[in-house]
Amino acid sequence: MNVRPLLLGIAFALCCSHVVLAAEPKTELLWPDGAPGATGDEPKDKPQLIMYLPEKPNGCAIVVTPGGGYGGLAMGHEGHEIGQWLNSLGITAFICDYRHRNKGYGHPAPLQDAQRAIRTARARAEEFHLDPQKIGILGFSAGGHLASTAATHFDSGKPDAADPIERVSSRPDFAVLCYPVIAFNKEYTHRGSQQNLIGQDASPELAASLSNEQQVTDKTPPCFLWHTNEDNGVPAENSVYFYLALRKHKVPAELHIYEKGPHGIGLGKKFPGADQWPTACELWLKNRGYIPQ
DSSP: OHHHHHHHHHHHHHHHHHHHHHHHEEEEETTOOOTOOOOOOOGGSSEEEEEOOOOOOOOOOEEOOOOTTSSOOTIIIIIIIIHHHHHHOOEEEEEEEEOOOTOOOOOHHHHHHHHHHHHHHHHTTTHHHHOOOOOOEEEEEEHHHHHHHHHHOOOOOOTTSSGGGGGSSOOOOOHHHHHHHOOOOSSTHHHHHHHHOOOOTTHHHHHHHTTTGEEEOOOOEEEEEEETTTOOSOOOOOHHHHHHHHTTOOOEEEEEEESSSSOOOOOOSTTTGGGGHHHHHHHHHHTTTSSSS
């Protein structure tokens, strides 16, 4: 009996098993001592950070905020698939399993969780082999609103905080916004996201403060945006007006509007044209020096 093919098969299986095990994400509580404003002690009250750690990190990290209308999380095609794609580029991915309305939370809980994820990556940069000045955020749909909120609402940290994570800045160094919800109280607003985040009877002042095209300043980090022209769920005007605000304030930005594709297509694998956004984003990250050429 020729055992060589059998041995090769076993070796291949072991090798593949090792690769799969190495690619498995690690999960930690985002707030080990309890999240601010938590109303209970159940899993829904304990946001998590799902960490995809590449074998050879290139120093860049991206916090991923899946969409779901602030009432759920599309953890598959807007979470885990994105973590795997980022790992293929050598980027360390932190998927933020943030609080939302179906967990019993509205504003400011999602933003607190996203900011905490950014701070965690930056504060533990040495542990994860990261450059603390190459910490970005990437979000889809309502998660894109959350990412744009993190990019326009941030602080430099509290130097005297007992928790070392809270001492560092929550400002992302860049933002990638994928068919994002941006504007509130506009004709192109995604009303479900707005209502889930701030309620039906929110004050005009609160809505305006979270209509993020109005919150762009020259301190807003560089942004990459993409949308599809056929998106009827979250119209492309959301990306367009945010991009124009970035231009007004001379913030480096790149915008892609692809003709074909509905809302919520993730990596866009089945939609020629839109399926090129990951490549365009990779080139943008390289051109801006966030990842190696």
